[in-house]
Amino acid sequence: MSVIEEEDVRGGKGVFKEICAEDDEVQPTEIESLCMNCYKNGSTRLLLTKIPFFKEIIISSFTCSHCNWSNTEIQSAGRIQEQGIRYTLKVRSKQDMNREVVKADSAITRIPELDFEIPAYTQKGSLSTIEGLIDRAVVGLEQDQPVRKAVDPGVAAKIDEFMEKLKKLKDVESEFTLVIDDPSGNSFVENPFAPQKDEALTVTHYKRTAEQNTQLGLKENVAEDEEETPGNDIETLRSEVLVFNTNCPECNAPASTNMKLVQIPHFKEVIIMATNCDSCGHRTNEVKSGGATEELGTRITLHLTDPSDMSRDLLKSETCSVLIPELEFELGMAALGGKFTTLEGLLKDIKELIVSKNPFTCGDSSTPERAEKLEIFGKKMDMIIAGQMEAHIILDDPAGNSYLQNVYAPDPDPEMKVEKYKRTFEQNEDLGLNDMKTEGYQEDPSYS
Known part of the structure; x- marks a missing residue:
């Protein structure tokens, strides 16, 4: 610097x-x-x-x-995100070809129907549309065609045939799948139906492998050689606020992060981390579960009937999704990270994420229809926060690590319903539980 x-x-x-x-x-x-x-x-x-x-x-x-x-x-030029991200889009119409895409240079682009893949770091990062991505791929294949036709006409003919298949995709005569897999988490595919859920688009956050961390130039956090020091027991952690140095996610200046182990009444222990930057004034907080993944998932449904509901304490883990049926709205897991706040604070963060921080609501990317739709969404959110509109808030956490305060505790809350359910295979896959083996691994030769 x-x-x-x-x-x-x-x-x-x-x-x-x-x-x-x-x-x-x-x-x-x-x-x-x-x-x-x-x-x-x-x-x-x-x-x-x-x-x-x-x-x-x-x-x-x-x-x-x-x-x-x-x-x-x-x-x-920003920081690499904590998790990688994978977008899977079912392209069904020509309108889908106009979706805007931010593709980082570390992203892998795939079209499974053609067995086609653009590896990471073979193209520079771009801000384009899906049609633009296909055109760019065709231009890349055309570059060395004159040389191929002179040296190996057979290979050149096959590439010409493949380029025709790519060009036909733009007509969307049949449905095809576009996958953008970015370990850095810095790629993005537009959802034209925001703030509603896009049925054709699946967004998956995942933990990077050691190989992916190496490709991104990240150092593995290995604590094997660290010696256990006296006083680092659980009782000491409960009474102390730990401070460690980091960089501000906004201006990258040196900052400090405070970490505290907190016991939530009628729930469990959580780890709260807060970062304050003295240079730019940026503040952020994050909550991690202090316990294990529960055997069953948890779905909490609260019927908002009074403005006082906005003051309820709320713990949203990274694996929790938020649904508001009256607005046809669904916020996927990891979108806002882990949060320990009030219900009002969560709704304000959702409104800011959807309305204010949406990259396609201003400039050339904005359209009157989309701006009007998001404006209506923002007004309805304000009405819910002010208690002028009845609604239901659903917290769906497959890991069972989310919490919403019961103001009638220890008695049942008549307006809140807590359900326990068995996770599906796909949910266990997202949580990384299907490949996790904690018993009998010493006898299994594959773990030797």
Whole structure:
């Protein structure tokens, strides 16, 4: 980091500016660069900026005045997310081809019906549509075709045939599947029905493997050589607030994270972590379950009948999804992470995530229909928070580690229903339980 950048970070300004039409400071930097098409000098324009969801990004655009060749790309300059992400989209109509996609350079793109895959790091990151991704793949295959036709006409003919199949996908004569798998968690596929659930789009968060961490340049957190020090027992942890150094997720300046083990009445122990940044003022908190995964999943349904319900304490784990049937709304697991807050705080965070932080609600990506739909959603959320609209809040946690305060405890709450259910195979798969073996592994030769 340069001296100027370091001063900017300490001063809270940062080198990444938010795009604003009235801000003269947000100007691209122009650099003279070599054109790889005609080998004459062209120009590259770099813009370091912030956008919702992606946070810090670097947008670069190259143009050559001699041969008119141009190239644009987008690169994430933010932090690698805690979990990888996989988008599986069933493309059923031409409208689906217009969905906007943020594809990081670490993402793998697959079309299973054609047995086609674009490996990670073979393309630069891009902000495009699904049709644009297919066009880019076709252009990449066409690059060396003249040489192939001269050296190996048979291979060239097969590639021509395959490119025709890719081009026919744009007509959507039949349904096909597009999979974008990004271990860094920095890719994104648009949901045109937001804030409602997209039936054609499946979003899966997963824990990275050791190999994926190595590809991303992440160091494994190995604690095998750490010696156990006196006083680190469970009673000490309950009474102490542990502090460890980290970096701010917004400005990347040095910050500190406080961690505390807390006992929730009538529930279990949880770990609360809070990070405060003195440079930019950013604050964040996260909750982790302090216990094991429960044998049964938990579904909590609360009928909101009084404004006082907004003050109920709420623990939402990372594996918990939130549903509001009256709004036809569903928030998938890991979308907001783990939270220990009130019901009002959770609803405000949902509104901010859907309405304010949605990257496709402003600029060229916004449409009047979508903006109107999200505005109506935001007004209904405000009515629910103010107690002007009755609704049901459903917390569905397959791991059984979420909690909603019963104000009548230890007596039953007449407006709250708590159900225990057996997890499906798919839910166990998402939690990583199907491949977990804790008994008899020493006798199993496959674990030797």
